[in-house]
Amino acid sequence: MSAWAKLPVVVWVRRQFAPNTLQITLLLACIVGLLGALATVAFREALSGLQFLLAGHRSGMVELAQNLNWWQRLLLPTAGGLIAGLILQYATLWVPKKGADDYMEAIAIGTGVLSLRQTLVKSLSSLCSVASGASIGREGPMVQLAAMFASLVGRILAFPPERLRLLVACGATAGITSAYNAPIAGALFISEIVYGSISTATLGPLVVASVIANIVIRQFLGYEAVYQMPRFDFVSGWEVFFYVGLGMLAGVLAPLFLRLLDTAKERFGALPVPLFVRLALGGLVVGVLSLQVPQVWGNGYSVVNSILHTHWAWQALAMVLVFKVLATASSAGSGAVGGVFTPTLFVGAALGSLYGLAMNALAPATASVASSYAVVGMGAFLAATTYAPLMSILMIFEMTLSYQVVLPLMLACVTAYLTAQTLRADSVYAKSLRRNRVAGRWLSMTGEGSAMRLSSLAVDNDAIVSAADHSEIIGERFIATGYRNLVVRAPDGRLAGMLDAANWWKRQATGKPELWTEAITPCKALDGEMTLVGALRAVGTMHADWVPVTDGEGKWLGVVSLPGLIEIVTEERGRE
Structure with missing residues (x-):
C-alpha cells in the first residue's frame, strides 16, 4: 500500500465508501473529469504561451508560418524537433519507467499505472513539437495527461488493477471530450476503440467523466462548434x-x-x-x-x-x-x-x-x-x-x-x-x-527460465460467480467491479464457462433476464502447472479480464488476470 493510501483522509474515504461500489466509482469519475479538463486547459495555455513567445501573437500555426521568412520556416520546425528529441532521449533516462507507455495500453491490458514523470516529460516534448509546426495533433498529450491524473487518483486510493483501469478510461474520456468539445463521442471513443464494445458497466462512469469535463471546458472556453458548418442541404435524393x-x-x-x-x-x-x-x-x-x-x-x-x-x-x-x-x-x-x-x-x-x-x-x-x-x-x-x-x-x-x-x-x-x-x-x-504483441514484449523481458507455476498465482475473488446466482446478482457484480468478463462455476464446483459483459447486457435487453446462463461461453481452463511465461502467452491472446485455472484433473484452483501476471513480472525484474 502506498504512503498516500495511509493518509487519514484517504483512510476515512475508504471506510465510508467501499471502493468497489458504483457510488464511489461515479464520484471519482466526477473528480477525474474535472482534473482531466483542467489538464487539457493547462496544456492549451502552455501551447498558446509558447506560440506567443515565438511570434509575438497568439494566432494559429498556419498564420505563424505565413508570416515567417523562408529560412525561418526551415529553422523553426527543425529546431523544435531537435529540442523535443533531446527531451525524449535524455530526460527519459533520468526518469525511471513505471507503468504502461500510453493510456490505451494501461486500459486494455495493463495494470492502469501511468507514470507521472514520464507523462510530463513526453508532454513537454510534444509541446515543443506542436508549437514549432509539427504536423501532429495536440489531442495526444492532452488525453495522456488527463489519463495520468486519473491513474494518480486511483493509485493514491490503492485501487486494484481492474478498478484503476476503469478510472484511467474515465480520465482519457475527459481528455478527448475536452480536446474536441464532444462529450458523447468522447465516451464512445474509449468504449468502441479501447474496450472494443459498449458495456453498461463501463459506459456509465465514462459518461459522467465526459459530462463533468465538458461543463468545465464550457466555463473556460465557452461552448461553440469546433468547425463552423455552413448550411447543409440535399439537392436531390439521388x-x-x-x-x-x-x-x-x-x-x-x-x-x-x-x-x-x-x-x-x-x-x-x-x-x-x-x-x-x-x-x-x-x-x-x-x-x-x-x-x-x-x-x-x-x-x-x-x-x-x-x-x-x-x-x-x-x-x-x-x-x-x-x-x-x-x-x-x-x-x-x-x-x-x-x-x-x-x-x-x-x-x-x-x-x-x-x-x-x-x-x-x-x-x-x-x-x-x-x-x-x-x-x-x-x-x-x-x-x-x-x-x-x-x-x-x-x-x-x-x-x-x-x-x-x-x-x-x-x-x-x-x-x-x-x-x-x-x-x-x-x-x-x-x-x-494488440494484446498478444504487448504480452510478447513482456515475455521477452522474462526469458524461458521462470519456474513459477500458475497454480501458485490463481485466486478466488469477485470475478467468480455461480451459475445458480440470480440475474440481479450478476448485474450488480458487473457494475461494482467494472470487469469485462466473469468466470462462471457450475453448482457442482466445476467450470461452466465465461460470461462476457456485453453479451450479458444484450441478454438483459431481451426481457428474459432469468435466462442469463444462455450467454455463458464455454472455455478451456489453463493448467495450473503452466509456468509464468506460458501463462502470459496464453492469457495475452484472450480478450478477458479473468481466466480460470484448474489442475491436471480438472479440479478448480481459481482465476488469474493478464494485468496481474504483468505486475508480477515487473516485480520480479525489479528484484533482479
Missing part, C-alpha cells in the same frame, strides 16, 4: 449515391494513408542516428514542405474551417492534401509525440472537398456544394482509419452541431468502414491495442 461513393473512396485511401505512416516510422527508425536527430530530420521535412505550402504546419483547424467556408481551386486543394499527408507522415514517423486524429480530419476534409468539386463538375444539378462533401469526408476518413463508425458519426455531429449532415454522414461512415476493413485488418490504433 445524391445519396454520391455520398456512398465518397465513403468507398475514403475506405480505399485510408489504408494507404495508414501504410504510409507505418512506412515512415520504419524508415525513420532504421536510420543509424540518435532519436533527437530523427525528430530534427522530421521537422526539416515539414519545413521544406512549408516553403511551398505553409498550411502543412500544425493540426489544421484553421485550414479545415477555410475549406468549409471559402472556395478553393482544385489544384490548391490537391497540393495541400498531398503535402499535408507527407508532413504528417514525417512528423509522426520521426517519433514526435502527438496524435494523428486531427490531421486525419484534415485529410478527410480536403479529400471530401475535392470529391465534391468533381461531383459538381459531373452533375451540377444533383450535387451539393463542396463544403458539404468536405464535412462528410472528415467523418468517412475518420471511420476508415479508426474502424469506429459510430464514434466518427457522433464526433463530426458534435464538432459541427449540424443535424442535417447526420444522414449522409451515417451512410458514408459505414461504407468507408466496411471498405477499409476488407483492405486492411488493422486500424490506426491497432498496435496500441
Whole structure:
C-alpha cells in the first residue's frame, strides 16, 4: 500500500465508501473529469504561451508560418524537433519507467499505472513539437495527461488493477471530450476503440467523466462548434449515391494513408542516428514542405474551417492534401509525440472537398456544394482509419452541431468502414491495442527460465460467480467491479464457462433476464502447472479480464488476470 493510501483522509474515504461500489466509482469519475479538463486547459495555455513567445501573437500555426521568412520556416520546425528529441532521449533516462507507455495500453491490458514523470516529460516534448509546426495533433498529450491524473487518483486510493483501469478510461474520456468539445463521442471513443464494445458497466462512469469535463471546458472556453458548418442541404435524393461513393473512396485511401505512416516510422527508425536527430530530420521535412505550402504546419483547424467556408481551386486543394499527408507522415514517423486524429480530419476534409468539386463538375444539378462533401469526408476518413463508425458519426455531429449532415454522414461512415476493413485488418490504433504483441514484449523481458507455476498465482475473488446466482446478482457484480468478463462455476464446483459483459447486457435487453446462463461461453481452463511465461502467452491472446485455472484433473484452483501476471513480472525484474 502506498504512503498516500495511509493518509487519514484517504483512510476515512475508504471506510465510508467501499471502493468497489458504483457510488464511489461515479464520484471519482466526477473528480477525474474535472482534473482531466483542467489538464487539457493547462496544456492549451502552455501551447498558446509558447506560440506567443515565438511570434509575438497568439494566432494559429498556419498564420505563424505565413508570416515567417523562408529560412525561418526551415529553422523553426527543425529546431523544435531537435529540442523535443533531446527531451525524449535524455530526460527519459533520468526518469525511471513505471507503468504502461500510453493510456490505451494501461486500459486494455495493463495494470492502469501511468507514470507521472514520464507523462510530463513526453508532454513537454510534444509541446515543443506542436508549437514549432509539427504536423501532429495536440489531442495526444492532452488525453495522456488527463489519463495520468486519473491513474494518480486511483493509485493514491490503492485501487486494484481492474478498478484503476476503469478510472484511467474515465480520465482519457475527459481528455478527448475536452480536446474536441464532444462529450458523447468522447465516451464512445474509449468504449468502441479501447474496450472494443459498449458495456453498461463501463459506459456509465465514462459518461459522467465526459459530462463533468465538458461543463468545465464550457466555463473556460465557452461552448461553440469546433468547425463552423455552413448550411447543409440535399439537392436531390439521388445524391445519396454520391455520398456512398465518397465513403468507398475514403475506405480505399485510408489504408494507404495508414501504410504510409507505418512506412515512415520504419524508415525513420532504421536510420543509424540518435532519436533527437530523427525528430530534427522530421521537422526539416515539414519545413521544406512549408516553403511551398505553409498550411502543412500544425493540426489544421484553421485550414479545415477555410475549406468549409471559402472556395478553393482544385489544384490548391490537391497540393495541400498531398503535402499535408507527407508532413504528417514525417512528423509522426520521426517519433514526435502527438496524435494523428486531427490531421486525419484534415485529410478527410480536403479529400471530401475535392470529391465534391468533381461531383459538381459531373452533375451540377444533383450535387451539393463542396463544403458539404468536405464535412462528410472528415467523418468517412475518420471511420476508415479508426474502424469506429459510430464514434466518427457522433464526433463530426458534435464538432459541427449540424443535424442535417447526420444522414449522409451515417451512410458514408459505414461504407468507408466496411471498405477499409476488407483492405486492411488493422486500424490506426491497432498496435496500441494488440494484446498478444504487448504480452510478447513482456515475455521477452522474462526469458524461458521462470519456474513459477500458475497454480501458485490463481485466486478466488469477485470475478467468480455461480451459475445458480440470480440475474440481479450478476448485474450488480458487473457494475461494482467494472470487469469485462466473469468466470462462471457450475453448482457442482466445476467450470461452466465465461460470461462476457456485453453479451450479458444484450441478454438483459431481451426481457428474459432469468435466462442469463444462455450467454455463458464455454472455455478451456489453463493448467495450473503452466509456468509464468506460458501463462502470459496464453492469457495475452484472450480478450478477458479473468481466466480460470484448474489442475491436471480438472479440479478448480481459481482465476488469474493478464494485468496481474504483468505486475508480477515487473516485480520480479525489479528484484533482479
